[in-house]
Each structure stands twice: as C-alpha cells, then as structure tokens.
Amino acid sequence: MGYVFDVMTQSQAEHIAHSWHYDGIYSFYDMEADEEDLAEFLDPNMRGESMFAVTKSDELIGFFSANQVSRDTVDIGLGLRPDLTGHGYGKVFLEAGLTHVQSTYAPARITLAVATFNQRAIALYRKLGFQDVETFMQETNGSTFEFLKMRYEC
Template identity: 70%
Template sequence: MEYKFSFLTQKQAEKIAFNWHYDGDYSFYDLEADKEDLNEFLDQETRGDSTFAVTKEKELVAFFTVYKVNKRTVDIGLGLRPDLTGRGMGSDFLKAGLDFVQAEYNPEKITLSVATFNQRAIKVYRQIGFRDVTTFMQDTNGSTFEFLKMEYEC
C-alpha cells in the first residue's frame, strides 16, 4: 500500500502531539518536550497548509511538513509514528515524501535539519541522497543542541 498525503486535521495534530512518545534519547522529538513547538503544531493558523498527515492503509503513520524557502528550495520536517521507528520503514517513507514534494512544489533543492545525535535518521537521509551542508547550534527543548543541515538536489 502507498503512503498518502493530506492536510493535517486538528484532530490528527492533537493525536500526534499528545499520544506520540518516543523512547530514550528520541524523546527529544516528543512535541510536548518544547512548548513553543507544541503550540506551533497545534495552532491551525500557524500550521496553515504546510503540514500533512501521512496515512498508509487509512492509518495515520507520520506527519510531513513543507516550507517554501524560496522559488527553488523547500525545507522539510517529518515524524514517523514512534512504534514504527527503527523497523526499516524510514527509507520508503522518505522516498514517498520526496516524490510528494517534487510533484506538488517542483523544487530544485530540498533541505532538512536533524539533531546530530540522531545517526539512525542521518544514515537514511544519506542513503537517499541528502548531503551534509553544515552544523549549527539551536535552542530547543530547554537547552541548546547541535543540528546538521542537509540538502537534496532534485
């Protein structure tokens, strides 16, 4: 079955925000870990038309966010449901997301940022064709963390 992308509903946003909890170090990605991120995700106006629910066989399996940086570049953010992580689904999910972005936005370049401790995700991104651009420090979740900016040429 294919991944399907549709605008995230408020009900889906609340389900993700309050019910998706990751294990161990990955709890960093719990939306409740950062009040500002949580409020942004839950506010329909702020979320606008940039966040998509991803379903497979009618089941919510992920979310995918797309921000237009400029005419040729979009920046993405994504989250796979916690019980599906570490099971080898990341590559297919990311490929589906890239196909979606290319069909809907026709960018020349797709960028993303990932916490450098998340080597599991970085490995998948590199396998798909993302390349490392730079690292930077960002305040989030009550502290400062190192992130890796990556890009994909379409």
C-alpha cells in the first residue's frame, strides 16, 4: 500500500506539533521551535486544506503542505516523522508528495525553501530534479537563517 494524503486533522496537527522532536541540528524543524510557525500549524483556519497528513498503512509518517502561489506554481513544505529520517525513506516520501501535488494542482513548477545547513535534504531535492534558484535570509526560530529557494519543473 502506498502513501495516503488527507487534509490534516486538528488531532494530527497537535500530535506532530507537540511530540515530533528531531535530533541535533535538525531540532530547528521542531514545530515548537518557532512560536509563529507553531500557532499557524495549530490553527485549522490558517492550515486550511493545504496541509496534508501523510499515512502509510494507517500510520502517520509525515506531513506535506501545498500552497498555490500562482496559476503555474505550487510551493511545498514537508516533514517526515523524526524516527524515519536519515534512513533513506525521504526519496519515496518526496516522490509521493510530488505525484500528489502534480495530480491535484497540475502546476508547471513546484518550489520549496530549505535551510542551507540541511545538506541532506538539499542533496535529495537535487537528486530528484530540483534546481537552485537563490539564497535568502529569513527570520525564524528567534534568529536569522539562510535558506535556499529551489524549483522543480513539472
């Protein structure tokens, strides 16, 4: 059985926000690391229908957001359950997400932003065809961090 993408429930959002904690430098991605991000993630009106809980065999394994930023472009965000990271599951998870976005929104391109320290994710994105667009600075988690904007042509 493959991955299933359903609009995230409040219970799933609360579970992810309060119990998913990443190790080492990846703790940057803990939902509780940034109050604004946490509030947005927990607010069902802000999440809307663009935040998906991803399950496999009825087990929550990740989340995937898809925001249509223009007629041709969907911007994505994603997170794999902490205990599944670093074990090679990211490729299949991201491929499933790209397939979901393409079949749901039919965009010409998909974009994402990733912290530049996250070389593990950047390598995966490049391997699957994402191209570097630009770097930019963004305030988050109580400081300013460098991010890389990437683009995938569908």
